[in-house]
Amino acid sequence: MTPMFPLGSVLLPGEALPLRIFEPRYATMLDDVLVGDSTFGVVLIQRGSEVGGGDDREHVGTLARVEQWAESGPRQYSLACRGTARIVVDEWLPDDPYPRARTRMAPDAAGDEPDWDPLLEKRAELQLLCGQGGRRDRQLRWIASQLAEPVDYAGDDATAASFRAASDLPLGAADRHRALVAPDAAARVDVLASAVDDLVAALRFRLQA
Numbered sequence: 001m002t003p004m005f006p007l008g009s010v011l012l013p014g015e016a017l018p019l020r021i022f023e024p025r026y027a028t029m030l031d032d033v034l035v036g037d038s039t040f041g042v043v044l045i046q047r048g049s050e051v052g053g054g055d056d057r058e059h060v061g062t063l064a065r066v067e068q069w070a071e072s073g074p075r076q077y078s079l080a081c082r083g084t085a086r087i088v089v090d091e092w093l094p095d096d097p098y099p100r101a102r103t104r105m106a107p108d109a110a111g112d113e114p115d116w117d118p119l120l121e122k123r124a125e126l127q128l129l130c131g132q133g134g135r136r137d138r139q140l141r142w143i144a145s146q147l148a149e150p151v152d153y154a155g156d157d158a159t160a161a162s163f164r165a166a167s168d169l170p171l172g173a174a175d176r177h178r179a180l181v182a183p184d185a186a187a188r189v190d191v192l193a194s195a196v197d198d199l200v201a202a203l204r205f206r207l208q209a
Helices: 025-036 115-133 136-147 157-170 171-180 185-208
Strands: 004-007 016-021 039-047 057-072 075-091 100-105
Touching: 004 025, 004 057, 016 025, 025 039, 025 057, 025 075, 039 075, 039 157, 057 100, 057 171, 075 185, 115 136, 115 185, 157 171
Parallel strands: 004 039
Antiparallel strands: 004 100, 016 075, 039 057, 057 075, 075 100
């Protein structure tokens, strides 16, 4: 049984996750997490709210580990967590006293080595477009600044690199979730290249309007 924390955003393996705990059910969950192995599952909420329950949840998520925590009020906490691995929910259990599920690890399948060139080309195109549009749009200027540092994803661990590439990009929850559920690193990089291509097209239309 895995304690679960549904969120309105996607956590990817390797990413930092700051959390504020203020609902009583999640304070109870934290008690159990800290006396256990300090891990819990995070899944994206399809529909509904993070507060109060009654939400529809995705079945693929990420196992998170609590790295630091501090009490910020009576039964309220600030957490510093990090995503560690992809998980699949096989069965949701009753939300009593907090969301729980039967889960299993979901490592990447064996696959081809990623072709990074199309993604890096699209990334550079996005940076250039946002830099140009940033002359009249502060958000685009910020995106361009986030993409300014050179990146190199070649290495021994293609899975970790592909998740890091997803984290580096200014993508929405739907695209991040598609990257999370991709079966292997090569497929994930293809998903990212397609998502950035769509984002470039949308921004070009926006800037021409």
